[in-house]
Amino acid sequence: MAKSPTSVKDIFRRFSSIRKSKKKTFEINDTKIPLKPCTVLQITDYIQKDMLKEAYLNLLSMHRLELQKELKAVGEGAPPTNQVPKETDVNNLFVTLRNKMSVIVRNSSALPLRNKELLVCVAQIILEEEKRQGEPGAMPGWREAWRDAVRDGVRDALKKVQLDSREQNASWLAVHLGLLGKAVVEDLERVKTELLSSYPADFKVFETYVSCHHEAVGEHLKRLLEKVTELKDYHALLDFIIHHYPSDLRDKQRILIVEEDLLNNIKTSYCHCQMDDFKSALENIIITEKEVWTMKNSPDRTDDGFLTSKTYMAIFQLIASYAENLEKIDENLGKSVVRFCLEELNPFHTRFEEEFLQHTRSLLTSDLLDCCLWVEYHISYINCFNSLKENMQFYRENFSTQVEQLEKDADGLIQRLTQTLIKHFKTDIKPYMDGMMTKKWLKTNGDFKEVTCRIDNYRGLCKSMRAPSAQVFVNDVHYYVAREYVSQLMKKKYSCKKTKSEDAAVKLREQWNELKKLFEDMGSSLNWLYPLGDYLSDIIGMENERKIKDLLIPLVSNYPDISKKQLSAVLYFRDNGFSLERHNVINQFTVLKRDAGNTNHDRSFFTDTEVLS
Structure with a gap:
């Protein structure tokens, strides 16, 4: 059966291209391709023993030899079907070689560099294979495999960073992120001092390692996020993402290490956690005050003799701490939380008033001292919520609507407390009047x-x-x-x-x-x-x-x-x-x-x- 002209032409072109580029393509450090290649087992042994140059040159020789046989068979009119197994052996050996190179590159990211020449050889083989791209039988994707190996090596290095459990260390995440940032800096410093010189400039080694660190750290943070439930840990995570991680990179590249959507999700989760924390804090304030009423403790007094409650200061300091911590991370996030806190004070006033009336009503049916204590409680909270209203003027410029509503609600509560006192006074003197x-x-x-x-x-x-x-x-x-x-x-x-x-x-x-x-x-x-x-x-x-x-x-x-x-x-x-x-x-x-x-x-x-x- 006559052979297809295209098939003959294709095989001839493959062989011709090898002959024309013999000196240019198959010389590595002036070492020429052997005329007769080693066996498959020998080449495999070279690969296992990190003898990359020997393995690669013999692979090229084997590849050339197989093409010659294929061309001869075509010239004699025989179909080249018997060449398929040999071609498979060559391809398999190239895959094995590339996998070995990937292991070497991957390990170089996590271990002190023991043999710099191995990386030099890896780079040369990649360059040679890139020159062969477009030729028959050339395997694509060598540079991509190298980058994947770099990324995998970075991932391996990050997995070794100490990570305590929440039970072992309450500050588990903050400690881990601190160590993580330190590990990234040290890794990139080692890239500059040990790895950079092993590659040609067009490999853009440092930029590649920076990019792979970004990618690996981003993936790592996604896994950490699944474990985060507490406010301090959300704060540590956001602080690391927005501030500490970018500033730890010596090249000062301000690159987000997580996707914008994920970062927004973290902010949203943090915001919700912060809101829940504030609600819990307000509830704890009421619980604390209920203990005061139950124990019939006298209210506090200021240095100038005014009755007061620490409630307003606790609330103000809490909001101020939220604002300070969050604005350092994200100004808009800080504003969102402060806005929520101001709005949440409105139902707090109602809840506080209900609990206060319920738990202090019995004081009026007791002795004179309890009646006086009941009056003192009212005065202390009238002063307290007036002070809270005054302190919240600090937020008027940015949250005028919320502050105005807070003033309205606080004034309503103050007025009701005052009128309750007046009503008690009226009831007290009415029989004598x-x-x-x-x-x-x-x-x-x-x-x-x-x-x-x-x-x-x-x-x-x-x-x-x-x-x-x-x-x-x-x-x-x-x-x-x-x-x-x-x-x-x-x-x-x-x-x-x-x-x-x-x-x-x-x-x-x-x-x-x-x-x-x-x-x-x-x-x-x-x-x-x-x-x-x-x-x-x-x-x-x-x-x-x-x-x-x-x-x-x-x-x-x-x-x-x-x-x-x-x-x-x-x-x-x-x-x-x-x-x-x-x-x-x-x-x-x-x-x-x-x-x-x-x-x-x-x-x-x-x-x-x-x-x-």
């Missing part, structure tokens, strides 16, 4: 002393409350006491007779002045309330009813919300007997109110004062 403006009141001071005693107790406690809440509280208490005291005149519980009105006026003035001194000392800013006691005392104690009309002008001028019904109640307390002059006083009052019109007044007192028919 109800005893005012009666026949008994005119004769004794017992109820009034009970009222002033409780005010005095709160006066001392108010000095432990910080501004601005202290001012709000004092003003609210002052307003309530003044309103409640005056409202007793309006309830028509008692009406003076003859000289009793003068006695009542004197007593009212004295008590009002005593209240005035108490609230001045407490720092009340409701100065506009002070003249009212004098106005009412003057009306009640005025002997000549005609002159009462003259007293109405300052009263209506300063307290325009007083009603005719309320004035009538005051006059009833003075004397419930009907008289023409009393009728004239009411008429005069009506005229004054009409002339005043609907003038807006920023002060309201009598509008809130109860009147009984």
